[in-house]
Amino acid sequence: MKLLYSSASPYSAKVRMAAHYAGIAVEAVPVVTADSPAILVDSNPLGKIPTLIPEDGIPVYDSVAINRFLDRVSGGKLYPVEHEAARRADVLEALGDGLADCLLAIQYEYRTRPADKVYQGWIDKQWTKAVRTLSMLESAPPVLGETLTAGDFALAATLGYLALRFKDQWEDSHPNLIGWMKAFEARFPAYADLRPAA
Numbered sequence: 623m624k625l626l627y628s629s630a631s632p633y634s635a636k637v638r639m640a641a642h643y644a645g646i647a648v649e650a651v652p653v654v655t656a657d658s659p660a661i662l663v664d665s666n667p668l669g670k671i672p673t674l675i676p677e678d679g680i681p682v683y684d685s686v687a688i689n690r691f692l693d694r695v696s697g698g699k700l701y702p703v704e705h706e707a708a709r710r711a712d713v714l715e716a717l718g719d720g721l722a723d724c725l726l727a728i729q730y731e732y733r734t735r736p737a738d739k740v741y742q743g744w745i746d747k748q749w750t751k752a753v754r755t756l757s758m759l760e761s762a763p764p765v766l767g768e769t770l771t772a773g774d775f776a777l778a779a780t781l782g783y784l785a786l787r788f789k790d791q792w793e794d795s796h797p798n799l800i801g802w803m804k805a806f807e808a809r810f811p812a813y814a815d816l817r818p819a820a
């Protein structure tokens with residue numbers, strides 16, 4: 623199956639890591655969303671990545687739906703079944719993705735508007751949400767269990783995106799999350815290749 627992605631996209635990194643962990647081969651096809659290429663918009667009218675095109679040709683998006691699809695195909699390698707563990711994984715995935723939403727909103731504000739139309743109030747609001755989320759995670763970093771979950775991949779992907787696009791703005795104040803990233807990479811060495819990159 624094909625996965626339409628871009629190297630910097632945190633949601634793409636999340637599902638690429640999840641597929642690798644679940645042992646599912648995907649052909650990663652880079653796309654530039656700004657160009658709205660036919661391969662993307664014909665599969666996903668929203669023109670967003672990641673978009674998965676399985677062998678049956680029926681596209682799957684967004685990243686949570688892709689992870690759920692990969693989970694079913696792999697016989698449950700990405701989401702725990704036990705109630706409390708499943709709840710933790712789901713909420714951690716929501717936090718990782720939601721943090722990425724805030725960071726992307728900031729990036730798009732700078733990138734898509736003329737300089738004199740950039741609204742600092744919106745950027746500050748999104749950064750406040752991001753800092754609040756990071757503080758919560760810093761005070762109680764998630765525990766890596768015996769098996770990794772979609773939640774772990776979401777957090778790892780978004781911390782990788784922070785490292786890429788918000789360098790020197792969060793690392794010193796979040797030593798526990800830096801430690802979490804290191805522990806995650808020790809458990810999942812493919813992180814070095816699959817995390818968000820320029």
Ligand SMILES: N[C@@H](CCC(=O)N[C@@H](CS)C(=O)NCC(=O)O)C(=O)O
Pocket residue numbers: 630631632633634655656668669670671672684685686719726
């Ligand atoms: N909720 C979606 C978010 C996907 C998303 O916003 N992806 C960005 C790239 S990181 C994108 O496709 N942006 C292009 C656009 O919105 O036109 C998911 O989890 O997959």
